Amino acid sequence: MSAPRIIGLTGSIGMGKSTVAAMFADEGVPVFDADAEVRAMQGAGGELVPAIETAFPGSTDGNGVMRDVLGSRVFGDPEALARLEAIVHPAVAERRSAFLKDNEDAPFVLFDIPLLFEKGGDRGLDRIVVVSAPSAVQRERVLARDGMTADRFEKILQLQMPDSDKRARADHVIDTGVPLEQTRRKVRALVAQLREEL
Structure with a gap:
């Protein structure tokens, strides 16, 4: 039995990626x-909580990682972000392998990857799907989120590849x-097209 083909799904913040993944x-x-x-x-009780607490003391509590506290420590600090990624990425890779094994009979699977191009996650994928919306729609969606500010939104955009570049590199x-x-x-x-082609 051949392994399932892998479709990568990505898109910038506020583009509706989670909604499309659910579809x-x-x-x-x-x-x-x-x-x-x-x-x-x-x-x-998450498996990464102890390692994150060791690397970033005071960033966790009884509910696990305090995302806002940890975020403030790594946001804009490449060295701190690299330390966090060294903890998180191998664990995600392990779970991804288990997922592929669990779904080895599927013709194809979808990987929902936010920073697919930015982190080089496009290697080894059979197709790439990008979700996109006009920038005004994106801005409206993101600024409607709790705790989001225009300044924070701009900083996030600077870390992400422009939407036009993502669309240019997409298969769909x-x-x-x-x-x-x-x-x-x-x-x-x-989905019907991919089932036919793959």
Whole structure:
């Protein structure tokens, strides 16, 4: 039995990536959500909590990692971020391998990877799907989030590859700046196309 083909899903902040990933799941595609795995491993009793507390004392409590505290320590500090990634990335890779083994009979699976291009995660993928929306829609969505400020949004954008560059490198682009049902129809059509091609 050959291993499933791997589809990478990515998109900048506020583009609707999680919504689109859920639509793929609704179509029966196994989805590996890297962020969700990290949240689970950093939550109460999570396997990464002790190592993160050792590397960043005072960044955890009984509920696991205090994301805002840890975020303030690594945001804008490349050395601190590298230390955190050295803890997190191998654990995510392990979970990803287990996910692939669990879904080895699927024709293809979806990897939901926020910084796919920025972190070189596009290697070894069979197709790349980028979710995209007009910048005004993106801005409105992001600034509606709790605790988000225009300044923080700008800093996040600076760390991410421009949307136009992501679209240029994509095999498929899903527009989320349209009514939800329209996006869902596009996802459904793409899943059917991928099943046929892969």
